[in-house]
Amino acid sequence: MTVETVGVGHSVNSGLGHASGLHRIRAAHAWLDVAVVVAVLVSTNLIAHFTTPWASIATVPISAVILVALTRRRGLGWAELGLSPRHWRKGSLYALASVGLVLAVVGIGIALPLTRQFFMADRYATISGALIASMIVIPLQTVIPEELAFRGVLQGTLSRVSGARGVFAAGSLMFGLWHIASSLGLTTSNRGLTGILGGGFVGQVLGIAGAVAATAAAGFVFTWLRRRSGSLLAPIALHWSLNGIGALAAALVWHASLG
Known part of the structure; x- marks a missing residue:
């Protein structure tokens, strides 16, 4: 009887040890996936901003497709990627609400003289250019x-x-840091920011720091929308609204100032 009990105990301990080993292996693979994704994002950002004009156009879209294909092969499901059709309806509702909110805020922003100057970005000085940028680029x-x-x-x-806190913190920080390179000339191309921060080195540093903080905060909201709706439709809609509607608003403000 004692021998049998010892045998059963040994079997249970072996099973627990095997399960624990598998758990550690899966955790290591999951962390490796995160490390690979971060490495690809960093490389993509550097190539897109510090190589050729063609690379700046094609690198980010190509990398995104590669990352989706790579993580799908690593076992990430469509729902984990925010691409499951089951969440399209809820995602669409959040998307419409996001666009409506941004339209209201931008409308108020360009109506008030105090905030109107922040929409005066040189690259959106024409209506046609802003339309192409907002709808295609x-x-x-x-x-x-x-x-x-x-x-x-x-x-x-x-x-x-990681849990929700880790996802929100790491994802938001990465998204903020992603915008360092694209913010290098921010204070020289935006009249409102140049007037406040200046166009010199200190102004440039302050502009980059502000852009990182703002985009990290935006990343936090995008992450919340993705988590809340279960779909990428909602953060895509809000992200486009902030950039696309902002570009159209900038063109309208420039056009009105010239008139």
Whole structure:
């Protein structure tokens, strides 16, 4: 009887040890996935901003597609990526609400003289240029690829190794740091920011720090929308609204100032 009991105990302990070993292996693989995603994002950002003009156009969309394909092969499901059809309806409702809110805020912003100057960005000085940017360039080159990469792939992989707080903190920080390179000339191209921060080195540093903080905060909201709706549709809609509607508003303000 004693021998049998010892045998059963040994079997249970072996089973627990085997399960624990498998858990550690899966955790290591999950962390490896996160590390690979972060490495690809960093490389993508550097290539897109510090190589050729063609690379700046194509690198981010191509990397986003590669990341989705790679993590799908690693076992990430469509729901983990925010791409499951089951969440399209809820995602659409949050998307419509997000667009409506941004329209209201931007409308108030360009109506008030105090905030109108912040919409005067040189690159959106024409209506036609702003339309092309908001309807083609921004969605295809920026919004959709970034949401696939950050709220899809990065959030999906982070969710396998961390709780909600870790996902929100790491995802938001990464999204803020992602915008350092694109913010290098921010204070020289925006009249409102130049007037407040100045156009010198200190102004440039303050502009970059402000852009990182603002985009990290935006990333937090995008992450919340993705988590709340279960779909990428909501953060894509809000992200496009902030960039696309902002571009159209900038063109309208420039046009009105010239008239």
